[in-house]
Amino acid sequence: MNNIKIVPSELEGHISIPPSKSITHRAIICAGLSNGKSHIENIIFSEDISATLEGMSSFGIKYEKFKEDRDRYSLIIEGKTPLRALSTTIDCRESGSTLRFLIPIACILGKEITFTGKGKLIERPLDEYYKIFDKQNIPYKNLKGNLPLRICGKLKGDTFSLRGDVSSQFISGLMFALPLLKEDSKIIISTDLESKGYVDLTIDVLNSFGIKIQNNDYREFFIEGNQKYIPQTYKVEGDFSQASFWLVAGLLGNKITCTDINVSSLQGDKVILDIIKNMGGNVEISETGIIAKKSKTKGTIIDVSQCPDLVPILATLASLSQGTTRIINAARVRIKESDRLKAISTELNKLGAEITELEDGLIIKGKEFLNGGEVDSWKDHRIAMALAVSSIRCLNPVIIKDSSCVSKSYPGFWDDFRALGGKFNN
Numbered sequence: 001m002n003n004i005k006i007v008p009s010e011l012e013g014h015i016s017i018p019p020s021k022s023i024t025h026r027a028i029i030c031a032g033l034s035n036g037k038s039h040i041e042n043i044i045f046s047e048d049i050s051a052t053l054e055g056m057s058s059f060g061i062k063y064e065k066f067k068e069d070r071d072r073y074s075l076i077i078e079g080k081t082p083l084r085a086l087s088t089t090i091d092c093r094e095s096g097s098t099l100r101f102l103i104p105i106a107c108i109l110g111k112e113i114t115f116t117g118k119g120k121l122i123e124r125p126l127d128e129y130y131k132i133f134d135k136q137n138i139p140y141k142n143l144k145g146n147l148p149l150r151i152c153g154k155l156k157g158d159t160f161s162l163r164g165d166v167s168s169q170f171i172s173g174l175m176f177a178l179p180l181l182k183e184d185s186k187i188i189i190s191t192d193l194e195s196k197g198y199v200d201l202t203i204d205v206l207n208s209f210g211i212k213i214q215n216n217d218y219r220e221f222f223i224e225g226n227q228k229y230i231p232q233t234y235k236v237e238g239d240f241s242q243a244s245f246w247l248v249a250g251l252l253g254n255k256i257t258c259t260d261i262n263v264s265s266l267q268g269d270k271v272i273l274d275i276i277k278n279m280g281g282n283v284e285i286s287e288t289g290i291i292a293k294k295s296k297t298k299g300t301i302i303d304v305s306q307c308p309d310l311v312p313i314l315a316t317l318a319s320l321s322q323g324t325t326r327i328i329n330a331a332r333v334r335i336k337e338s339d340r341l342k343a344i345s346t347e348l349n350k351l352g353a354e355i356t357e358l359e360d361g362l363i364i365k366g367k368e369f370l371n372g373g374e375v376d377s378w379k380d381h382r383i384a385m386a387l388a389v390s391s392i393r394c395l396n397p398v399i400i401k402d403s404s405c406v407s408k409s410y411p412g413f414w415d416d417f418r419a420l421g422g423k424f425n426n
């Protein structure tokens with residue numbers, strides 16, 4: 001299913017929100033670093049999660065899959081430390097999290113390992129790690145700064161100084177590996193920290209597996225060495241980044257109830273609820289789940305430094321709200337699966353939106369309806385899903401090129417779109 005033609009219609013109904021991709025990566029890694037069997041429940045095998053599971057298998061962990069319901073699985077993971085290198089190459093596909101989380105773990109082994117990937121991942125930045133390799137004399141070789149990356153060396157406990165405004169994934173990646181080293185370590189954040197919620201998630205999942213990280217106000221993290229991961233039974237909660245697509249669909253169309261989502265979650269993208277309320281949208285938390293109802297929303301200023309993954313769907317919502325919205329502090333979303341500022345402004349404008357792209361943000365003049373037309377997903381799952389949701393308020397069909405890219409995070413997206421009343425053929 002590559003090109004899809006959507007005939008605009010309002011969506012309505014109940015949707016079971018898929019498990020958080022960010023938490024699943026973390027739970028698989030922590031289980032793999034434990035000595036013994038962990039049971040991880042509520043998993044969907046998106047491309048990114050499969051990349052992490054296969055990557056961890058390269059370090060000698062064993063796993064068994066069990067089907068729970070529809071596309072949901074549970075996993076029994078048998079971790080074993082010290083890790084072994086069973087394979088010399090780890091293919092991260094297009095997953096930034098997999099690459100940036102597994103690099104420090106590979107550096108515990110001190111064996112030669114090559115990281116590969118595809119699409120935009122090949123050029124997504126790794127400089128924060130290269131600086132560490134240079135400082136610790138860890139030999140590495142890359143292709144003009146890009147993947148494939150070959151590393152052969154052992155990481156030592158240290159004081160690591162990292163920028164906080166490139167990607168929080170470097171901080172999370174080090175947090176998985178450093179507790180297993182002999183020495184204690186410190187991570188010092190040399191700029192303001194963006195994507196804080198993802199660091200909170202890392203610390204929280206690590207805690208569940210018995211690892212302690214001391215957080216000194218997000219400026220400095222202290223990590224004791226010689227810690228031990230303890231196997232767990234862990235259930236992954238629903239994903240707020242994915243819920244945001246259906247919540248906006250509810251505002252633009254008809255009532256949508258999102259179930260299987262934890263309203264006390266630490267996920268940074270939970271802020272979608274506040275953003276919607278701020279824009280005058282009708283969203284409420286009930287016993288059955290989070291309900292979004294058709295609303296007349298108003299433009300506002302949205303700082304996305306802590307919730308970068310919301311940018312594509314916020315651009316959709318703003319394009320169909322009254323007045324002007326400014327999305328600010330968004331420069332980092334240019335280094336995701338696509339240059340998301342360029343991709344979403346170009347494609348929504350093709351549908352009739354009025355978006356001006358700035359270096360680090362977007363200015364969006366809202367309208368009641370868009371025209372529709374032919375658009376490109378830029379092979380980026382969040383762009384494809386945001387465009388699909390905009391079709392609800394288009395006057396004519398919307399054709400989305402490369403629509404199957406949703407499988408990076410949400411392989412069941414199109415099935416769920418149809419189950420809520422979406423009409424499309426491919």
Ligand SMILES: O=C(O)C1=C[C@@H](OP(=O)(O)O)[C@@H](O)[C@H](O)C1
Pocket residue numbers: 021022023097166167168169172194195198308309332
């Ligand atoms: O740690 C994580 O799970 C993630 C961190 C974020 O990246 P940055 O820290 O690079 O913003 C986010 O965009 C990505 O989708 C998932």
Ligand SMILES: C=C(OP(=O)(O)O)C(=O)O
Pocket residue numbers: 048094095096097098309336337382409
């Ligand atoms: C950017 C994303 O993921 P990653 O960085 O793991 O590739 C995403 O899911 O939008």
